[in-house]
Amino acid sequence: MLEFCSYEFPLPLWALLLILLIITQLISQYYHNALQRHRGPFLASFTNLWRLWHAYRNSYREPMIHMHEKYGDIVRMGPNVLSFSQPQAISDIYGPGKQFKKSDYYPVNAAVSRGRMAHTLFSSPDQIWHRQLRKSIGSAFTVGAVARYEYLVDNTVRIYLDVLDKRYSGKRGSEGIIDLHTSLLHFAFDVIGDLTYGTRHGFIESGKDLNGIINYVVSFLNYGFITGQMPIIDLFLRHNPVLMLLERKGLYRGSTFPGVPFALRWLRERQRRYDIGLSKEGSDNREDLLDQFLKARRENPDIVTEQEVLGLSLSMMIAGGETTAITLTAFFYYLLRNPCCYAKLQHELDTRLPNTPSGEMFCDTRYADARSLPYLNACFQETFRMHPAFGFNYERVVGPSGTTICGTFVPGGTIVGVNPWVVQRDPGIYGRDSHIYRPERWLEASNEKVKEMGRILFQFGAGEHICLGKNISILEMYKLVPCLMKTFYIELESPEKEWTLFNGANVRMSGVSIRINRR
Secondary structure, eight states: OHHHHHHHSOHHHHHHHHHHHHHHHHHHHHTGGGGGGSOOOTGGGTOTHHHHHHHHHTTTSOTTHHHHHHHOSEEEEETTEEEEOSTHHHHHHHSTTOOOEEOTTTGGGOEEETTEEEOOTTTOOOHHHHHHHHHHHGGGGSHHHHHTTHHHHHHHHHHHHHHHHHHTTTOOGGGGOEEHHHHHHHHHHHHHHHHHHSSOOSHHHHTSOGGGHHHHHHHHHHHHHHHTTSGGGGGGTTTOHHHHHHHHTTSOOSSSOTHHHHHHHHHHHHHHHHHTTOOOTTOOSOOOHHHHHHHHHHHOTTTOOHHHHHHHHHHHHHHHTHHHHHHHHHHHHHHHTOHHHHHHHHHHHHHHSOOOOTTOSSOOOOHHHHHTOHHHHHHHHHHHHHOOSBOSOOOEEOOTTOEEETTEEEOTTOEEEEOHHHHTTOHHHHOTTTTSOOTTHHHHSOHHHHHHHHHHOOTTOOGGGSOTTHHHHHHHHHHHHHHHHHHEEEEESSTTOOOEEEEESEEEEEOOEEEEEEO
16 A cells, blocks of 8 residues: 555655646735736745845835836735825825724734734734724824923933033044044933933933943834745744743743833832822922823723833834934935035025023024924925935735725735835925935925825824824924034045935934034
């Protein structure tokens, strides 16, 4: 019998059957949901391995622009994935009433705490949970609530300016060179630490990445961006169920974000003091974001558990620091490479904002005053447009019945998305010079045109998943820029040298070195 089986099913035949099965699967993928009518790379039609390879291979290019230039308005990026470049797609995918759920790209970006996933509003695909949690804590992020944090940002701005002045101002040689992006990372992470936990991490004074938190955040997001192109491989890596089980039992360590112990320590100490009726030690009785999260937990215990509070505080650390630093770096990079724009903004700041009070070492700009400056607003809008911090398509899954996007019917189950880097350079909206930095476009256009251009900007996301910390980030940026420019002369170390970009979910930059001198 064994000889008969061996004779009837020799190894080459099994190999042939396997090959035929693979070919059948690939052909099925190619014709999946009739997406073959959309142009895209040939291999992308067969397997998401192509997406993974493309994300890795093209990390140093401006996201997705080259793909749409080559293949058109709709690009098939995977067997079941379409990328849209038309502005209308923003409304069709993320607009009011759209209930498309997030793709599997997002859960890959969940942090791990002691072997359990600590979902954030970004990483969770659960729409009901997201809606309920956002409603529970949303009041802490309104424009009015954020205004109460202004004096806290002022404190960190003063410390930052003081360190820059003592460490770099007027220094010659290598001692006076500032790696702008690294410096702004230290600023942004210290701001968000103070707003969330009531204490700064100390990045600014040390000039170092304390406890490797910033480096971990960068690696964390890089991993999520690459792995998210083919989420199934995450089950063998970060969210490996076996390794997470071992971590829960204390037999393995390696998945936990180094910011978790910091966050847990503050969370539990704050909760302990509430439980015994004590106020915060050394407190000025202000409420930070952790207070707000714990308040939401007391009011909505079924929705906001300790795990949710942890996830929220971690999301502030993971998302709230780097995106702000990226935007600020881009703001100064474009401004310094366009001296006429720099001079125009400097003049506006000097003539429209109050001078530094007598006896004060550094200027102090009110947020409301900064927001009233037209050219400063134009520079920020143009920076948001030219360099959105996020470099991934905001992926959503079309419902079972399908939908129409930009006049094209898309079958149910298809993953669809728009990349801000593509749509925010649409010449039909921003003009034939949409590929260049020109803040004046926001001042020359009619009110209706400005509104239209503003509707297309979605560097903070769109719809019900728009970034919760948007107002905090804007507050930080509008506070720092005027203070920095009114205190120092700023110049690029090598004006002729262009920066290097890297897309790892957030589009980071390197090679932006500056020098400063006191004014």
